[in-house]
Amino acid sequence: MIEASRLKKVYGSASDGVHAVDGVTFDVAPGELFVIMGLSGSGKSTLLRMLNRLVEPTSGELRIEGRDVLSMGDADLRELRNRKINMVFQHFALFPHRTVRENAAYGMRLRGVAQSERLERADWALKTVGLGDRGDAYPGELSGGQRQRVGLARALATDAEILLMDEPFSALDPLIRRDMQDLLLTLQRDLRRTIIFVTHDLNEAMRLGDRIMVMRDGRVVQLGTATDILHTPSCDYVRDFVSDVDRSRVLTAGAIMREPLMTVSAYDDPDDVLRRLSNIEAGGVYVLDSDGHIVGVARDDRLAQAVREGRTSLRECLVDSYEATGSDALLVDLCPRVGQHTVPLAVTDDDGRLVGVVPRATLLTALSDARRTDSTDFRKAAAHV
Numbered sequence: 538m539i540e541a542s543r544l545k546k547v548y549g550s551a552s553d554g555v556h557a558v559d560g561v562t563f564d565v566a567p568g569e570l571f572v573i574m575g576l577s578g579s580g581k582s583t584l585l586r587m588l589n590r591l592v593e594p595t596s597g598e599l600r601i602e603g604r605d606v607l608s609m610g611d612a613d614l615r616e617l618r619n620r621k622i623n624m625v626f627q628h629f630a631l632f633p634h635r636t637v638r639e640n641a642a643y644g645m646r647l648r649g650v651a652q653s654e655r656l657e658r659a660d661w662a663l664k665t666v667g668l669g670d671r672g673d674a675y676p677g678e679l680s681g682g683q684r685q686r687v688g689l690a691r692a693l694a695t696d697a698e699i700l701l702m703d704e705p706f707s708a709l710d711p712l713i714r715r716d717m718q719d720l721l722l723t724l725q726r727d728l729r730r731t732i733i734f735v736t737h738d739l740n741e742a743m744r745l746g747d748r749i750m751v752m753r754d755g756r757v758v759q760l761g762t763a764t765d766i767l768h769t770p771s772c773d774y775v776r777d778f779v780s781d782v783d784r785s786r787v788l789t790a791g792a793i794m795r796e797p798l799m800t801v802s803a804y805d806d807p808d809d810v811l812r813r814l815s816n817i818e819a820g821g822v823y824v825l826d827s828d829g830h831i832v833g834v835a836r837d838d839r840l841a842q843a844v845r846e847g848r849t850s851l852r853e854c855l856v857d858s859y860e861a862t863g864s865d866a867l868l869v870d871l872c873p874r875v876g877q878h879t880v881p882l883a884v885t886d887d888d889g890r891l892v893g894v895v896p897r898a899t900l901l902t903a904l905s906d907a908r909r910t911d912s913t914d915f916r917k918a919a920a921h922v
């Protein structure tokens with residue numbers, strides 16, 4: 538959707554001006570939530586504003602859906618800003634004398650949408666952000682978080698495919714901010730807009746971003762998924778940021794899961810399964826059907842009993858003592874659920890097929906700070922838990 542190559546912005550003269558953005562290259566896929574993260578002054582806002590040429594790049598290339606944005610004339614640029622891209626700011630600047638519905642409809646007015654359609658889409662957008670019953674209220678009658686929702690509704694009501702969001706939640710208190718992040722993630726699952734989201738908060742970046750671009754002094758110091766950045770920070774600068782991140786609320790089961798050491802089929806022989814289990818020193822194993830769904834767990838004590846009794850069907854000695862979760866579950870929610878059974882926590886796909894497991898040691902290692910664990914024996918210790 539967006540391809541930026543060696544984008545540069547120098548405020549002032551080339552020799553002694555400010556190199557706000559210094560040769561940045563990245564691309565954003567359709568439907569991606571792409572986060573630009575960095576400290577104050579690292580060039581995030583400048584970069585964001587170059588994407589719709591509110592700030593004119595000094596040099597570089599920029600394509601949106603393959604079209605060269607930097608060579609566009611006024612008419613094409615207006616069209617791009619009016620139809621394709623919408624911008625959401627930290628302060629939404631709602632009009633106090635207009636109703637919430639009129640405020641939500643405002644972006645479409647600029648785009649020349651007929652009034653009846655404007656109001657209809659505004660009502661849809663307000664409902665989407667949970668303010669369906671507040672359309673007739675005035676902004677002054679809403680809380681800060683609700684006003685921010687109106688701003689979000691305004692951006693959603695237009696059908697712009699690309700949303701540029703500059704620290705939209707930074708002015709909100711932490712609980713409302715978390716609500717708004719949840720709302721954005723939920724909306725994004727359904728609406729799949731392409732979002733470029735600027736923040737200086739790595740926790741927020743990691744919660745929201747499909748990918749995160751970390752900037753420092755106008756340059757990109759790392760570009761990757763939250764897991765990439767947590768596990769392999771590119772330099773000390775990123776490592777310092779990462780040490781403050783609450784891993785339990787960023788990493789997911791899918792990001793840390795392992796291949797199960799072994800799985801067996803319900804048609805396998807109990808004696809054989811027991812022998813294989815003892816080889817890997819495990820107390821139990823997942824039994825799968827031919828599609829990979831979990832049929833149950835074969836535990837060593839039950840298997841030993843079945844063998845003693847001369848039974849040959851694995852199905853007869855299965856138990857259902859295991860825990861399963863989806864791959865997008867956060868580690869904070871897994872903590873109480875691992876280590877309860879002889880088999881590790883199962884990670885299943887939407888159809889209930891086993892896609893991986895989370896042993897307790899894996900969870901502990903993932904929760905620990907990589908920087909500290911490099912210098913201690915934590916990883917080794919965790920492996921024995």
Ligand SMILES: Nc1ncnc2c1ncn2[C@@H]1O[C@H](COP(=O)(O)OP(=O)(O)OP(=O)(O)O)[C@@H](O)[C@H]1O
Nearest residue numbers: 548555557575576577578579580581582583584737
């Ligand atoms: N209009 C301008 N004229 C001159 N310098 C500017 C201008 N806008 C930004 N800068 C400088 O460019 C650099 C990058 O600023 P920018 O606002 O893009 O960073 P940022 O990462 O978005 O910071 P913040 O999080 O504080 O908004 C800073 O050194 C800033 O002082």
